[in-house]
Amino acid sequence: MTGAAITFEGLGKSFPKAGGQVMALADITLSVPQGSITGIIGRSGAGKSTLLRMVNGLERPTTGKVSVAGRDVGTATGSGLRAIRRDVGMIFQHFNLLASRSVRGNIALPLEVAGTPRGQIRARVDQLIDQVGLGALADRYPAELSGGQKQRVGIARALATGPKVLLSDEATSALDPETTQTVLDLLAQINRDLGLTVLLITHEMAVLRDIASHMAVIEAGRIVEAGPTYDVFARPAHATTRSFLSGVTGATLPAFVAARLQADPPGDQVIRVTFAGTHATDPMLARLATDLGISANILGGTIEEIGTRPFGNLLISVPHDRGDQARAS
Amino acid sequence: MSANLIPILWDATLQTLYMVAISAILGTVGGLPLGVFLATSQRGELLSTPWVNKVLGLVVNATRSVPFIILVVAIIPFTRAVVGTSIGTDAAIVPLTVAAIPFIARLVENAIREVDQGLIEAARAMGATPLQIIRKVLIPEALPGITLGLTLAVVSLIGYSAMVGAVGGQGLGDLGIRYGYQRFMPEVMAAVVVILIVLVQLVQSLGEWIAARVDRRAPRNRGA
Ligand SMILES: Nc1ncnc2c1ncn2[C@@H]1O[C@H](COP(=O)(O)OP(=O)(O)OP(=O)(O)O)[C@@H](O)[C@H]1O
Ligand SMILES: [Mg+2]
Numbered sequence: 001m002t003g004a005a006i007t008f009e010g011l012g013k014s015f016p017k018a019g020g021q022v023m024a025l026a027d028i029t030l031s032v033p034q035g036s037i038t039g040i041i042g043r044s045g046a047g048k049s050t051l052l053r054m055v056n057g058l059e060r061p062t063t064g065k066v067s068v069a070g071r072d073v074g075t076a077t078g079s080g081l082r083a084i085r086r087d088v089g090m091i092f093q094h095f096n097l098l099a100s101r102s103v104r105g106n107i108a109l110p111l112e113v114a115g116t117p118r119g120q121i122r123a124r125v126d127q128l129i130d131q132v133g134l135g136a137l138a139d140r141y142p143a144e145l146s147g148g149q150k151q152r153v154g155i156a157r158a159l160a161t162g163p164k165v166l167l168s169d170e171a172t173s174a175l176d177p178e179t180t181q182t183v184l185d186l187l188a189q190i191n192r193d194l195g196l197t198v199l200l201i202t203h204e205m206a207v208l209r210d211i212a213s214h215m216a217v218i219e220a221g222r223i224v225e226a227g228p229t230y231d232v233f234a235r236p237a238h239a240t241t242r243s244f245l246s247g248v249t250g251a252t253l254p255a256f257v258a259a260r261l262q263a264d265p266p267g268d269q270v271i272r273v274t275f276a277g278t279h280a281t282d283p284m285l286a287r288l289a290t291d292l293g294i295s296a297n298i299l300g301g302t303i304e305e306i307g308t309r310p311f312g313n314l315l316i317s318v319p320h321d322r323g324d325q326a327r328a329s
Numbered sequence: 330m331s332a333n334l335i336p337i338l339w340d341a342t343l344q345t346l347y348m349v350a351i352s353a354i355l356g357t358v359g360g361l362p363l364g365v366f367l368a369t370s371q372r373g374e375l376l377s378t379p380w381v382n383k384v385l386g387l388v389v390n391a392t393r394s395v396p397f398i399i400l401v402v403a404i405i406p407f408t409r410a411v412v413g414t415s416i417g418t419d420a421a422i423v424p425l426t427v428a429a430i431p432f433i434a435r436l437v438e439n440a441i442r443e444v445d446q447g448l449i450e451a452a453r454a455m456g457a458t459p460l461q462i463i464r465k466v467l468i469p470e471a472l473p474g475i476t477l478g479l480t481l482a483v484v485s486l487i488g489y490s491a492m493v494g495a496v497g498g499q500g501l502g503d504l505g506i507r508y509g510y511q512r513f514m515p516e517v518m519a520a521v522v523v524i525l526i527v528l529v530q531l532v533q534s535l536g537e538w539i540a541a542r543v544d545r546r547a548p549r550n551r552g553a
Contacts, residue, residue: 056454058450058453058454081456082456082457082458083456084456085453085454085455085456086455086456088454089454090451090454092447092450092451094447096445096447096448096450096451098448098466098469098470099470099545099546100469100470100472100543100545101469101545109452109455109465110455110456112465113452113455113456113457113458113461113465114455114456141545142545143545143546143547157451161455161456167454
């Protein structure tokens, strides 16, 4: 990864509204590393889509600057802006495929728009159909496809003009978990094979865990936390990040354990231990027992991979009076 | 019905078909671009020109609010200037076209407005120009709706063309009035009505068939 594919510098956006302005984004400064899969997570209305739409000039910044491969998007117009847009593919939550065109026709559209000669379009479309695994469906119409198949068409269409950046606006939010996984795998594969930078937005931490190398958390139009996904998962600094994390990393007590603890408080302290990096393979519990003589009780936990590194989460309870000591170790 | 009436009915039918076909074609040539423009020229849209949009909208509404029979009479000077006479099938085509253009424009406008904004967004994200978006996205996606709209327009023109008959336009309406009413031959009146019903049925069925052929949306979404 060398340099930034996309940079936001002091970016702000407000929309006019009856009796004033809605501040959708404020003071966004972020760089998206070249070749990364960078995920932006935030609640509904946080400003994710607005931020993404700045990258291909579908929205214009009110203040600050956004650039793609060094080119200023916010001030580009006419053919300059259209040239940038051909270098930036986009996929959508609701696919946005033309019902009047077959799979082949949909994938050909950006090439027609770019003025590619007919003969070349045919060959390129065949290659793209292969690349996203839609071989048998080339002449079907969108109405005859499943959600996952439609999104593959969307991805092929976004890749048609050979962009350097792919934007994804909740591309898996309308899909079931299994299909989501296959679409995420495809995005990861494209990122690897083509060296394409992917900027995606989501409201699901699991999507970031599965494919994002870098992430940012956006809250009420501001970025509250950003960095490599592994680091953010291991040491979440902001309350919003922690609340997103609690859903995916086993950082909450399983419901039945919580219920039992509440019904019959044992007078113990519950501690959450995260293992990151090399610690993930350390014999931590054994050390507690042998070095301090504390016997910990395991309440819940997970261990999983983020990127290629192990990441663990354990909830233990220790006797009330030994809590501080255990934490210190 | 005496046999010598058949050629008269046949001629009148051909005259009606001629008036309707030409005015439908001219009405589409004028109404399609006008409708596309009305649908895309509001503030913030592809061809954002809010003032032009407002003015054209007013003109369209004004034309559409004049009863057809008054329109025919009111534009007689214009008709004379265009075809040199105010009587006959060619003269009838002028008011028929003038009425068809704003009608078709509104039908096209409605069909285009039905197109999902997300598709326009996707096309903009590809770097499409407004004209490319209109040609490659809006019109093809709105085609089932446009086809049904044109069907409606042709059916209306069949009715209007019978009305121009009353003011010297020839065709089935003229025949019905002259023979059926003035010469009191009710069988001619009946024959004219039957032919009109058949024509309307044929046009409607053909329009629906074409609309279904061009409609690639899932069956549950049909019926625009
Ligand atoms: N065109 C617009 N006009 C006015 N306000 C807008 C516009 N687009 C977005 N907003 C406002 O900006 C804020 C951010 O919207 P945005 O769509 O970026 O949120 P989001 O994070 O993508 O939400 P979601 O997860 O629901 O898609 C919201 O308060 C929204 O109402
Ligand atoms: Mg959104």
